[in-house]
Amino acid sequence: MSYPSRGAPRRTTSTSLAVFAVATLLAACSSSPGTTSPQTASIQPSTSAGDPETSATESAAALPEPSGTVSLYTSATQDTVDAVLAAYADVAPDVSVEVFRAPTGELDARIAAEVREGQIGGDVLWGTDPLSVQSYASQDLLEAWTPPEAASVPAQYQTDTFWGTRLLNMVIVHGVDMDDPPTDWEDLTAAALADGVAIPDPGFAGSAFAVLGYFASNPDFGIEYYQRLSDNGATQVQAVAEVLTGVAEGRFNAGMTLDKSARDAIAQGSPIEIAWPASGAITIYSPVGVFAAAQNMDNGKHFANFLLTPEGQAAIASTGWQPVRDDVDGPPIDGDQVSPEWSEIFESQEELLDEYRAIFGG
């Protein structure tokens, strides 16, 4: 070693740096008691989980005028969250909404970590697809209740613990200059589109997984549909939006993407068109629920219910998503809508992904 073996410079640097570092560390340690005694705090008792007063029988009554805070965990797109918060401020001006917004994967990772740590920080969960939300319901992390507005939500888009707020439609998108554009899902496997189709990766995007579930569980298609796509040279890309970008740039001729994103891009001037599949767009509902351990249970329910009111639905629709209520105006729906049997594909997520990966890799 070649560091000087004696002399003041080292003493000066090392002691002053050490003192600084120790002071920093002590500050960090003293402000984090949880690090030394993780067992001292327990899960915050829920004010209403199991409380008969808020059980389903009475919850149709009007909820109390809210004030205070509510914490929203969501994977809805930022523009939609902004529109909803602006509308909610008119209804509940005394409530301050704290938002944690992240893509579904990150949101799920955070919630899973918080469950393991002992305390979920959010009151309301507003997800993108029913499968990820279903996994919380099956762990009894969601409150069972009935929002006053639930009656206006179509039956296929609700459960005991979560309710659809908006509908995401997986459609076909293709370049404007295409001669003989695809009109249905099977066209994506035709020779005319060899090496020209992009699909989103179900391992990354919840909506893409729902589509995988739909095709795999539908006898007209089956998992073989993906094999035919692959045989035809279809390419998987990471995100739904990347399909759109790739088609717009001319890297692909056509692909599967969400109607709202495609309409937004068309409005900006992107050279693409939507083809509503003749056998139906695959429709995914974006659910809202309230955590059973919510610290602001009443506000949480008030906010969740607001998403189902005509005002909340209008705010959602204003950002281009189809509202779940059919009495609220939304974007043009140019054909049939089909959905997988959600509970069925929830049970078989891992096997479906394995079968898919055997075809497309990753």
Add this chain to the structure above:
Amino acid sequence: MADAAGRVGVGRGLALLAAVLSFVVLIAWPLTRLAIEAAGAGTAPVLAALQPEAMEAIGNSLWIAAAVTGLAVAGGLGLALLTEHAAVPGRTIMIVGILFPLLVPDFVSALGWTRAFGPAGLFDRIAGVEIPGLYGPVGIVLVQATGAIPLAYLLIVAGMRSRAEPDLERAARISGADGLTALRTVSLPLLWPVIAAAGGLIFATTMNAFGTPAVLGRPAGFATMTTRIYGDLAFSSSEAAFERVLGLSFLLVAVVLLALAFSDRLGPRIATRGTITGPGLEARPAGRLPLAMAWVFVVLSVVLPLGALLLTALTRAVGLPPLPEHLTLANFGRAVDSRTLPALLNSLLLAGFAAVACVTLGTVAAIAPIGRWRQRWSQVVTIGFAVPGSVLAVGVLLAFGRSLRDTLLIILLAYVAKLWALAQRPIAGAMDRVPIDLSHAARVHGADGRTVLRTVVMPILAPTLAAAGLLVFVFALHEVTISILLYGPSSATLAVAIINLQQLGDPTVTTALAVLLTLLVLACAVPLVALRRSWLHSVLG
């Protein structure tokens, strides 16, 4: 004298204590929390990590990282020798060109390459040429290697300035060695610790990289460890998926540490103690071929991808050709909203504190340990760097979430745990170059400790400390995997703003934000570099 020696011992002891404590709190504790979660599952995580699919991903990650490290170190070393040892016309422009990609956030670098060289990209439009296999392993290696060359270049140049031994090189030349022999027998062995440090960091960074493999690898069905970990993390409320995440993550750490331990043993063991005395070697004119290659590299890897990014940011909608009628500045307006400024301030604050903390910790830990532990410290703190950011964030949330949830401090703790090694390895590599003779000479001439520090030690360490701080700052500013899991209502970072924009699906807006961010860092960096240069000149003459 005995008293002084005793105080030296105390100082070193305190430094050691600080380094060990920091490691325990910042890195060991969060990872232990993760391990506790995994322990309940018994051997399941280990088995999950050894499944055939996982093994394929491990193999992919390994050879990609090895290829990227080899290319980047060779490229960085070649460019460093060119700009430091030869007279290069337009040297400043070349250096700026080489270093510039460091300032470009890596969440758009793959986009820049695909838009420059991919199907329907800039090069395709101009010359009808695209890089075959850009989507796939070839592209992953190319994009990551060119992204890592500036990193290697920066560390090696900083090391050269700390470690230059013009007297030894001159002696070799006088004794009849030609340039190549002097390089092989004198300069490279002297530089080895720096090269190993740079290579180790690049290897660990590449093993950890997620964005580029995800964007370029998916279309080829090409999985790496990080893409598999991310995929499972998204399902991590499922025990089985969480176990796979932990099993693969710990395996990733083990692989990185093994590889680093191996690479650190590759080099020659030398303990020369030259002093920086005489003037630097006369710069010889650069050869035409190296010069041409360097400029081609700058144009292909910097100018074209960045040009493509800039055009993307200026285009009205994705897919429109960059013709004048389609150009607009509107994307910049859409990229910046009322949340961007607070997020930017948070990120700047976090990056600044992280840089100071990591350089401080790196210096403390490089001073403190004695003997073989000086090298081993670099390995030990690399554990934090080797864990994928999102998994580290989960560990930090488990460890500190109860009391620090939603604060800037919890993000800072995660950043320092992650980026400590980024400062530690270069500083440890430069530390053994502080020449004992010079400080002795200064002491003999009556300089007190402070003066020796200011006039002898700091000028030698300064380039490396500055480079390490800059790296930590830029990495912290550009990270997108840690803070997205840890932020709260008042601690949103740039990563949050970036991911929000990305999810809206319009790359023109995301790219506009990346361009703004690059310009901002550039605006901060230019006066710093100018300042440092004049200061260095005044010190080194």
